[in-house]
Amino acid sequence: xxxxxxxxxxxxxxxxxxxxxxxxxxxxxxxxxxxxxxxxxxxxxxxxxxxxxxxxxxxxxxxxxxxxxxxxxxxxxx
Amino acid sequence: xxxxxxxxxxxxxxxxxxxxxxxxxxxxxxxxxxxxxxxxxxxxxxxxxxxxxxxxxxxxxxxxxxxxxxxxxxxxxxxxxxxxxxxxxxxxxxxxxxxxxxxxxxxxxxxxxxxxxxxxxxxxxxxxxxxxxxxxxxxxxxxxxxxxxxxxxxxxxxxxxxxxxxxxxxxxxxxxxxxxxxxxxxxxxxxxxxxxxxxxxxxxxxxxxxxxxxxx
Numbered sequence: 001x002x003x004x005x006x007x008x009x010x011x012x013x014x015x016x017x018x019x020x021x022x023x024x025x026x027x028x029x030x031x032x033x034x035x036x037x038x039x040x041x042x043x044x045x046x047x048x049x050x051x052x053x054x055x056x057x058x059x060x061x062x063x064x065x066x067x068x069x070x071x072x073x074x075x076x077x078x
Numbered sequence: 079x080x081x082x083x084x085x086x087x088x089x090x091x092x093x094x095x096x097x098x099x100x101x102x103x104x105x106x107x108x109x110x111x112x113x114x115x116x117x118x119x120x121x122x123x124x125x126x127x128x129x130x131x132x133x134x135x136x137x138x139x140x141x142x143x144x145x146x147x148x149x150x151x152x153x154x155x156x157x158x159x160x161x162x163x164x165x166x167x168x169x170x171x172x173x174x175x176x177x178x179x180x181x182x183x184x185x186x187x188x189x190x191x192x193x194x195x196x197x198x199x200x201x202x203x204x205x206x207x208x209x210x211x212x213x214x215x216x217x218x219x220x221x222x223x224x225x226x227x228x229x230x231x232x233x234x235x236x237x238x239x240x241x242x243x244x245x246x247x248x249x250x251x252x253x254x255x256x257x258x259x260x261x262x263x264x265x266x267x268x269x270x271x272x273x274x275x276x277x278x279x280x281x282x283x284x285x286x287x288x289x290x291x292x293x294x
Contacts, residue, residue, distance in 0.1 A: 016263070020234065022241055040195060047189045047204045051267075052235055054208060058217045059236040061112035067125045068107060071132055075100045078136050 006034055011041045019049055099139065102148050103132055110156055116232045117160045119221045127163065131156040153237065157247055164229065184260065188267040210279050211270065219269040227262035230255055 011034050017023050018031045035042045090098070103110075110131070114124035135142075135155050142151055192204035223231060233239040233247065234255070245255045 016259070020241070040193075043193060043202070043204070044189050047193070047208065050205065050208050051188070054211060054213075054216050055220070055231070055235045055266075056238070057213060058116055058220055059112045059232070060109050061115055061217075063107040063111035063128075064121070064125070067111060067128060068104075070125065070129060071103065071107070072100070074129060074133060075096060075103070075136070078096055078099075 006030055008034075008038060008041055011035070011038070012044065015041075015045060015048060019045070019052060095139070098145060099136060102145070103135075103152070106149060106152060110152070113153070113232065113237060114156060114160065116217070116220055116236060117157075117164075117229060119228075123163075127156065127160050131159040134159060154247075157233065157237075161229075161247065164225065183268050184264040186264040186268040186271070188271055191271055207274060207279055211274065212277075215270065215273045215277065219266050219273060222269060223262055223265060227258055227265065230258040231262045231266065234259055 011031055014023065014027070014031060018028060021028075023031065035045055107128075110128050111124060114127040114131075115121060118124045118127060131152065135152050138155075142148060188207075189204055192207050194203055220228060220231060220236075229248065230244060233244040234241065239247070241252055241255045241259075244250075245252045248255070
């Protein structure tokens with residue numbers, strides 16, 4: 001079994017590709033193995049994921065009533 | 079040639095179709111508006127982009143095979159609508175962003191500023207910092223990014239597009255998406271750090287004091 005170990009620097013370098021699911025299965029598994037045994041990298045990954053979750057929330061904003069009315073009126077004319 | 083069986087298949091009336099469309103659009107309205115607002119930064123522009131996207135979606139509704147896929151389809155139309163507006167008004171300033179050399183901002187890491195390994199058993203300041211950040215601070219940090227960085231950030235970080243999907247949508251090479259994301263992340267994290275300090279979030283805990291020292 002290939003038990004190649006990657007360094008913390010390599011994990012940091014590829015962390016965002018990992019979080020964005022841009023790595024292939026092997027590379028992703030390699031990062032996961034590292035995160036299981038390295039507390040600092042795990043904390044970093046957890047932090048970046050939480051930050052990303054907060055960024056995702058910014059795509060949700062209460063639409064003004066003016067826009068809702070405009071869309072209703074537009075759809076009525078369809 | 080129509081068969082008798084085919085003739086008896088119930089076809090949704092125009093009214094039914096319109097009602098279903100309206101129902102779906104209404105459910106998605108806050109996300110459509112939120113995304114458009116992050117992309118355009120201006121409420122009036124965001125409203126125009128949402129309205130145009132919904133109108134385009136209705137006109138192309140026959141291209142949508144399954145109403146269950148409406149959400150992803152509608153958001154793609156929203157992004158296309160914004161991007162065509164954006165391309166038209168994209169100015170030199172946005173292109174010059176690409177020429178900006180790598181600097182400290184690019185590599186700025188909020189985690190590295192906050193993480194204190196020696197506090198392992200007493201708390202996690204980085205987690206407290208994130209929890210204490212107000213949504214409006216995060217929105218402001220995204221809105222303050224230059225267009226070229228902000229658009230990629232919204233597509234990938236907010237909307238969850240893959241790098242490949244963002245590259246296709248923006249008609250940019252994959253490497254450009256990666257580098258814009260990386261630079262945007264550094265700037266964004268630095269802005270959040272500065273905003274956090276201005277709001278009184280200390281590095282050793284997320285309590286918002288508003289008046290606590292902080293200093294430079």
